[in-house]
Structures are given as C-alpha cells and as structure tokens.
Amino acid sequence: MGEFNEIGEKGRRLYWPTVYLLLDGRVLVSCFPGTAPAGGSGGADDSQRDASGAEERSEQQSKQQRKKEETAMKRLLTLLLPLALVPAWAGGFFDDFDGEDLGSHWEFGNPKGGMIYSVHDSLLEVHSLVGAFPQEWISARVPEFDDFDLRALVGWTDDPAFQRMIVSIDIGFAREVPVAWMDYRHRRDGGKSTNRLLAAFRDGPTREIEAPADGFHQFRMTRVGDELSAYLDETLILRGTGSTIRPRFVTLFFAGDRDVDVDLFVDRVSVVPEPASMVAVAAGIGSLLLRSRRRTR
Secondary structure (H helix, E strand, C coil): CCCEEEECCCCEEEEEEEEEECCCCCEEEEEEECCCCCCCCCHHHHHCCCHHHHHHHHHHHHHHHHHHHHHHHHHHHHHHHHHHHHHHHHCCEEECCCCCCCCCCEEECCCCCCEEEEECCCCEEEEEECCCCCEEEEEEECCCCCCEEEEEEEEECCCCCEEEEEEEEEEECCCEEEEEEEEEEEEEECCEEEEEEEEEECCCCEEEEECCCCEEEEEEEEEECCEEEEEECCEEEEEEECCCCCCCEEEEEEEECECCEEEEEEEEEEEEECHHHHHHHHHHHHHHHHHHHHHHC
C-alpha cells in the first residue's frame, strides 16, 4: 500500500491508508496520519517548527480524521441495519426444551387424555399415554408467515407395540385445519415391525413412505407462495401446491396404547420465515432507510 504525502512549507506528514470494503461493493479509504521517517527534506525546518502552529494543525487533522471515521461508520451502519432488524421484524419461534418442564407457550389440547413426559437434557421425552383416549397434543402460537420453514428434530425406537407422532403447522389450535403435517406411525405385531411416514398438505398432495426404524431424524416443511415441500433428513419426500392461508400454531401430537410405554422424543422445534422472504424483508427495510436518508439531506 502506498503513502499519501501532504507537503507543507515547513515539513511533510505521512498518511497511511486503511481500506474498508463495504457490503455494497464500494471501497472506502480512510487515511490515518503517521509520522514522517527520519531524514528527508524539511528536516532542519521541522526542528524549528512553531509549537503553536503544529498543535493547531494537529488538532485540525484530528477533527478531520474523526469526521472521516464517523462518516465511514454511518455508511457501514446504514448497510448493516437492515440485516440487524430482520429478526425483530420477521420474528420466529424456537424451542430447544432447555429447562425442567414445557414452556408456558405450549398448551395441552386433549383434556380427556394425557401423557407422562419429562423434559431433560434439552429434550422432550414422552413415556406413555394415559386416560380413556391415549393421545395428547400440545400447541404453541407462532408468528403468521406467508412463507415459512418449520423444522423439528424427532426421535423414536421400534420397541413399543404402537406409537404415533405428528408434527404439524396449523391454522387453528390443536391441529384444527392443519396446513402441512408429517405423521410417523409404528406398530409391532408379533415379531414384525412396521414404520410408516405420511407427509400431507392441505388442499394438496400426500405421500406415504417407509420410515426409519429408530434414531433421531429431522422433519422439515416449507412453503413459498403456494408451493409446499416436506423433507426427511433434508431429503425431499413431497412437493406440491396447497393452501396459502397463514398458519398460527405449531402442534406436536402423540398417541400410543393405553398405559403402555412409548419411546418418542422431540427437540429443536422452530418456525421461521422461509429464507427468500427474509431477504425480501431486509431489502424492504434497506429501501425505507435509503429513502429516509434522502429526505433528510
């Protein structure tokens, strides 16, 4: 990198450039004053420099430098602010079950049923279903997005005789009018075990496949416009058009034989805007900030 020379009547001052690469591709160069090396022209005059004049020039240069730095920071903040505001504007839902019980945002949906469960090691574990109807579901309110990305880490073993788990995103509470859902079902009959997974979209297609026997797996459902997609461990298993109504709840449904142990696990449930819509939000906020700056000039 070169040096910027400012040659005056009584001496020379060096400016060392610092380059900032801004997010919009522009390059901002800020020059920080340095110290002239020993020797060179003006050395004798430098020793006789008027002290008050040098102090005045130094103060002026410091003010100019502070102004340059403030300008650079304002430009950088203007570019970064839209990205910083996206989470606050876009919102989102996330629960990694990091506590000793379910959070207050979860509501139970079946007053006649119930489940024996525990929350430990950042994990929701369902042990058994009880009552006249051995099933239970819990729902949590989520922000209303046109385009969404729902993910849940779920797990099971193939030991129980029967168990079922559904992850869904719904218009109403407790799976009332689901928009998209993934339905895992396991049944053991004698020595034969059957594991099935159904993916379905409201007003759209459905598909049933063989589910993995045991372990942890990610359920994922997305919507962009009227196109919905369902993934098992990031492998696409269903895509098609469906309902475009904004969902308001995420629901976890559990079922099993009465008073018989089940092995169902849930972790890291999240509902966020689909990435393309987040970029659009950021671009929109950036446009508003740019217009605001123009008006104030």
